[in-house]
Amino acid sequence: xxxxxxxxxxxxxxxxxxxxxxxxxxxxxxxxxxxxxxxxxxxxxxxxxxxxxxxxxxxxxxxxxxxxxxxxxxxxxxxxxxxxxxxxxxxxxxxxxxxxxxxxxxxxxxxxxxxxxxxxx
Numbered sequence: 001x002x003x004x005x006x007x008x009x010x011x012x013x014x015x016x017x018x019x020x021x022x023x024x025x026x027x028x029x030x031x032x033x034x035x036x037x038x039x040x041x042x043x044x045x046x047x048x049x050x051x052x053x054x055x056x057x058x059x060x061x062x063x064x065x066x067x068x069x070x071x072x073x074x075x076x077x078x079x080x081x082x083x084x085x086x087x088x089x090x091x092x093x094x095x096x097x098x099x100x101x102x103x104x105x106x107x108x109x110x111x112x113x114x115x116x117x118x119x120x121x
Contacts, residue, residue: 027059033068037075046078059091066097076109
């Protein structure tokens with residue numbers, strides 16, 4: 001079972017609304033990060049987010065880590081790549097509701113120096 005929206009005819013905004021992980025709210029794209037952000041999931045999230053960033057006018061990208069308990073280097077790489085993409089577009093990235101263990105991983109990786117991370121402190 002995929003966590004991403006199935007491809008269907010219609011607007012990209014419609015796709016974002018049907019997705020279980022992304023939701024567009026004005027010029028903000030909210031990404032609900034799954035329980036485990038590993039290689040497989042990070043690649044799926046990257047593909048969906050990149051598609052929406054290329055086709056929609058997104059100025060803020062917010063990763064909601066409410067459900068996330070695990071993040072590996074693939075997840076860090078996905079976040080770093082989206083940070084670079086948003087920076088090139090003149091936008092910003094934020095991570096919210098990050099639990100203590102995931103926060104520690106993000107801090108050790110140095111990503112907390114680049115994006116705003118709320119939680120885990």
